[in-house]
Amino acid sequence: MSLEFAASEALRHIALDEGIKSYVLQHPPMYQTLLQAATRFIGGETLVQCVDTAKSLNQQGFAVTIDFMGESTRDAVMAEQATQEFLNVVQAIATHKLDASVSLDLSHIGMVIDAELGYDNACTLAEAARQNDLEVMISMEGTDRTDLILHIHQRLCERFDNIGMTLQAYLYRTPDDLERVLERPGKIRLVKGAYEATQTLARSRGADLDLAYHQLMQILLRRGHLCSIATHDLSLLKDAHNFIQEHKLDKEKIEFEMLKGVTPERLKTMSEDGYRTRVYLPYGREWHLYLCNRLAEYPPNLYQAIVDVVKVAH
Numbered sequence: 001m002s003l004e005f006a007a008s009e010a011l012r013h014i015a016l017d018e019g020i021k022s023y024v025l026q027h028p029p030m031y032q033t034l035l036q037a038a039t040r041f042i043g044g045e046t047l048v049q050c051v052d053t054a055k056s057l058n059q060q061g062f063a064v065t066i067d068f069m070g071e072s073t074r075d076a077v078m079a080e081q082a083t084q085e086f087l088n089v090v091q092a093i094a095t096h097k098l099d100a101s102v103s104l105d106l107s108h109i110g111m112v113i114d115a116e117l118g119y120d121n122a123c124t125l126a127e128a129a130r131q132n133d134l135e136v137m138i139s140m141e142g143t144d145r146t147d148l149i150l151h152i153h154q155r156l157c158e159r160f161d162n163i164g165m166t167l168q169a170y171l172y173r174t175p176d177d178l179e180r181v182l183e184r185p186g187k188i189r190l191v192k193g194a195y196e197a198t199q200t201l202a203r204s205r206g207a208d209l210d211l212a213y214h215q216l217m218q219i220l221l222r223r224g225h226l227c228s229i230a231t232h233d234l235s236l237l238k239d240a241h242n243f244i245q246e247h248k249l250d251k252e253k254i255e256f257e258m259l260k261g262v263t264p265e266r267l268k269t270m271s272e273d274g275y276r277t278r279v280y281l282p283y284g285r286e287w288h289l290y291l292c293n294r295l296a297e298y299p300p301n302l303y304q305a306i307v308d309v310v311k312v313a314h
C-alpha cells in the first residue's frame with residue numbers, strides 16, 4: 001500500500017470518527033486551528049459569512065449552490081432545525097439577489113429518522129424555493145440510501161419542477177437510474193461518487209470509473225436535459241468541451257460545477273470558454289467530515305492544510 005493511499009484511508013477513518021469530531025467541536029483551540037484548513041473549502045461558519053462568500057464568487061462570474069453542512073440527523077427536532085436553516089438560506093438568496101441554488105442531503109432533514117419526515121421537510125423547502133424561483137439540488141449519499149433518495153426525488157418531481165438530483169458514476173446501477181431520472185424535470189448533476197461502497201456495487205477510482213463517467217456524461221449531454229458536469233478531472237472536462245463543440249450542443253442547458261477551493265483555475269477556464277459555472281459552497285460548524293474528505297481524496301492537500309494552519313499561527 002502506498003503511503004499516499006494509506007494517508008487517504010486514515011483520513012476517511014478520521015472523518016467518520018464521532019469521538020474525534022466531538023473532541024474538535026468541544027476544544028476551541030483545536031477547532032480554531034483546523035478551521036483555518038477548512039476555510040479554503042467552505043463558505044464560512046454562518047449563513048451571514050456564506051452570503052458574503054457567495055457575493056464575491058458571483059462577482060467573479062460564478063453561480064453558487066449553498067449547502068448547510070450536515071447529514072444523518074438522528075433526532076426529529078434537529079431535522080426541523082436544519083429545515084428551518086435551509087429556509088433561511090432560501091430567504092437569504094432571495095434577499096441578497098444571489099445567483100444561487102440550494103444543495104442538501106435528505107438525511108440532514110430527517111430522511112433516516114422517517115422517510116415521510118424527510119419527504120415532508122423537502123416539500124416545505126421545495127415550496128419555498130419555488131416561490132422564489134430557486135432550484136434545490138439533492139445530493140446522493142451512501143449505497144444503503146440510493147433507492148430511498150431516488151424514490152423521494154421521484155415523489156418530489158410529481159409536485160415540483162425545481163428539484164435536481166445527483167447521480168454517482170461509480171455505481172454500476174447508474175445507467176439505469178439515469179434513464180429514469182432523465183424522465184423527470186430538474187437538473188441532473190453527475191459526480192464520480194465519494195462514499196465508501198462495496199466492490200459489487202461500485203467501481204474504485206481509476207480508468208474504469210473515468211470511462212463510466214465519460215459514457216454517462218455523453219448520454220446526459222446528448223439528451224439535452226438540464227445538467228451539471230460536476231468534476232475537477234481535467235481530462236473529463238476536455239472531453240466534455242470537445243463533445244459539446246463537436247455536436248454543437250446548447251450551452252444554456254449545461255453547467256460545470258466544482259467544490260469551493262478545489263481547482264478553481266479549472267472552473268475559471270470553463271467560464272472563459274463561455275460555460276455557465278457553479279461553485280458548491282457549504283457552510284456551518286459541521287465541517288470536520290467535509291475537510292477530511294477533501295484531504296482524503298487528494299492527499300497533497302495535506303501539505304496545503306499544514307501551510308494554512310501555520311500561516312495563522314505566526
Ligand SMILES: Cc1cc2nc3c(=O)[nH]c(=O)nc-3n(C[C@H](O)[C@H](O)[C@H](O)COP(=O)(O)OP(=O)(O)OC[C@H]3O[C@@H](n4cnc5c(N)ncnc54)[C@H](O)[C@@H]3O)c2cc1C
Pocket residue numbers: 138139140141166168191192193194195205230231232233234257258259262263280293294295297298301
Ligand atoms: C458540485 C459537486 C457536488 C457533489 N455532490 C456529491 C454527492 O452528492 N455525492 C457524492 O458521493 N459525491 C459528490 N461529490 C463528490 C464527487 O463524488 C467526487 O468525490 C469529487 O468531486 C472528486 O472527484 P473528481 O470528479 O473531481 O475526480 P477525481 O478523480 O477525484 O479528481 C480528478 C482531479 O481533480 C483534482 N482534484 C480532485 N479532488 C481534489 C481535491 N480535493 N483537491 C485538489 N484537487 C482535487 C485533482 O487534480 C485530481 O487528479 C460532488 C462533487 C461536486 C463537484
